[in-house]
Amino acid sequence: MFINAIAHYLPEHILTNEHFSKKFGMSSDDIFKKSGIRERRVTGKSENTNTMSVKVAGMLQPKVPFDIKEVDLIVGATYSPHDTVATLAHHLQHFFQIENAQVISVSTACSSFVNAMEIVEGYFAMGKAKKALVVVSEHNTIYNDESNEYSGFLWGDGAAALSVTKERMSENDIEVLEIETRGYAHFAKAMHAVNLKPLEDRIQMKDGKDVFINASKLMSGNTQGILERNGFNIHDLTYLIPHQANMRIIKKVGDLLGLTNGAVVTNIENQGNTGSASSAIALSQTWDKFQKGNLAVVTVFGGGYSSGCMLLRK
Numbered sequence: 535m536f537i538n539a540i541a542h543y544l545p546e547h548i549l550t551n552e553h554f555s556k557k558f559g560m561s562s563d564d565i566f567k568k569s570g571i572r573e574r575r576v577t578g579k580s581e582n583t584n585t586m587s588v589k590v591a592g593m594l595q596p597k598v599p600f601d602i603k604e605v606d607l608i609v610g611a612t613y614s615p616h617d618t619v620a621t622l623a624h625h626l627q628h629f630f631q632i633e634n635a636q637v638i639s640v641s642t643a644c645s646s647f648v649n650a651m652e653i654v655e656g657y658f659a660m661g662k663a664k665k666a667l668v669v670v671s672e673h674n675t676i677y678n679d680e681s682n683e684y685s686g687f688l689w690g691d692g693a694a695a696l697s698v699t700k701e702r703m704s705e706n707d708i709e710v711l712e713i714e715t716r717g718y719a720h721f722a723k724a725m726h727a728v729n730l731k732p733l734e735d736r737i738q739m740k741d742g743k744d745v746f747i748n749a750s751k752l753m754s755g756n757t758q759g760i761l762e763r764n765g766f767n768i769h770d771l772t773y774l775i776p777h778q779a780n781m782r783i784i785k786k787v788g789d790l791l792g793l794t795n796g797a798v799v800t801n802i803e804n805q806g807n808t809g810s811a812s813s814a815i816a817l818s819q820t821w822d823k824f825q826k827g828n829l830a831v832v833t834v835f836g837g838g839y840s841s842g843c844m845l846l847r848k
Contacts, residue, residue, distance in 0.1 A: 535658050536707040537846070539597035539697040542818035543590035544575040544805065554687040557680065565687050566803075570781020574690030574806025576675050582616035583673040584625040586693040591626055591669055594695040599703045600665065605632050607663035609653050610639045611646035611670040611810055613730065613836075614677050622671055636663065643728070643836025644777050645715065646670065646810035648844050651698070652713045658700040666698040672809035679736035688780070689737065690806025694814035708824060711764055711845040714756065718839035721748065728837030749783050749835040754790035756843035757833045764845055768792060772828040773820055777835055778802040778812035787833070810836065824848045 550573045551562035558565075566572055577586070587610065595602050610623030617625075621639035626632070636657070642649045647670045657663040674689035702709070718724060727741040739745065753776055761767060768791050776784050781802055788798040799816045808815060813832050824830070825848060832844040 535655055535710050536699050536702050537696055537710065538599055538699055538703040538707045539594055540694065540814075540818045540821050541590055541594040541597065542692065542694040542815040543586055543593060544692045544815070545577045545581060545586075547576045547578060548573050549576045551687065554680070557686070558683045569688055570784070570800075570802050571687065571806050572803050575692060577673060577691045581673075581691075582676070583612050583614055583671045584616045584622050586673070586691070587622040587626055587669045587671045587695075588629045590671070590693040590695040591630065591667065594697060598697040602630055602667070603632050605635050605665050605667045607654060607657050607666040608632065608635045608637045609650045609666060609668050611641070611650040611668070612639070612672055613641045613643050613646060613809060614673045615641075616673065622669060626667065626669060642840045643838045644779065644810045644812070645834045645836035645840040645842040647814045648713060648832060648834050648842025649715050649840070651710065651844060652715050652842070654698050655710070655713055664700045668696045668698055670694050670811040670814045672811045674737065674807070674809055677730055677732070677737050679738060682738065684742060685737065685739035688739075688807045690808045692805060692808040692811050692815050694811050694818050696814065709847050711847055712760055713842070713844045714760055715840065715842040718748065718752070718841060721839055724839040727839070745837070746780070746783055746786070748839060749777075749779060750786040750790065752841045753777070753783075753833040753835050754787045756841055757787075757791060757831045760831060760843045760845045766829060770829050771797060771831060773797060773799055773830040775799045775813050775816045775820065775830060775832045777833070778805070778816060779807055779835070810834070
């Protein structure tokens with residue numbers, strides 16, 4: 535299958551580290567050293583997961599090489615929903631009046647983007663769809679616990695949208711060569727390392743060390759595996775686009791793979807951790823740099839635990 539257009543949206547309001555310095559008694563540089571974050575984007579009062587989804591899909595629409603009403607599959611991805619019934623995917627169908635689409639929402643923590651792409655792959659393989667709209671949107675700050683000195687400063691908001699088709703639409707399309715996802719909930723600390731229980735509490739990262747160890751290991755190992763299965767090695771890779779959880783994790787993944795800084799795409803310094811949208815936003819920000827023959831891997835890890843890896847070629 536092929537990605538033929540992509541767009542991303544970031545709210546206008548910027549929240550710098552100074553906001554959290556007062557709360558936690560840490561300097562801006564201390565927060566940067568812990569996370570690699572200097573600032574993050576935060577939604578306005580009238581924004582939420584659904585409104586950001588519509589905004590970014592509207593930004594995508596002029597880039598799509600067909601009428602958006604021809605979409606026959608809409609897949610939304612988020613773990614920070616505005617509405618758990620009329621989901622962001624349903625909201626998109628309603629707003630753009632896409633009559634003949636199947637509508638699905640998926641939540642697998644920060645791996646949700648790659649899981650959403652795999653759902654599209656499955657529908658295409660079964661012959662149930664040919665043109666898909668994938669939208670990933672995270673409203674982390676509405677669920678954030680700013681009193682948590684370990685993770686309260688991590689989160690940012692944002693969204694991304696992709697047009698995905700079963701057949702190639704133009705020479706500018708990027709081909710999806712393989713997608714692999716897997717759950718790791720059987721790991722000992724998976725159930726409590728990261729939690730969001732809206733009726734009980736806000737986002738809590740209770741075991742950052744365990745997240746660091748497993749995210750680094752799985753994102754690097756999955757990248758190596760997907761390359762090898764497709765006859766490539768790490769030296770063939772043009773871009774590594776990891777989930778933007780924490781700069782220390784991103785750096786560790788790059789080090790384990792032996793990649794130079796130029797190959798590893800990051801946006802966390804100015805956007806914070808935008809959850810499952812982070813790798814999709816980073817892909818959008820890298821899109822115009824792709825040259826013919828370039829190879830990229832999107833690799834993600836989410837609480838719960840879950841992981842995903844996607845191999846792309848221009």
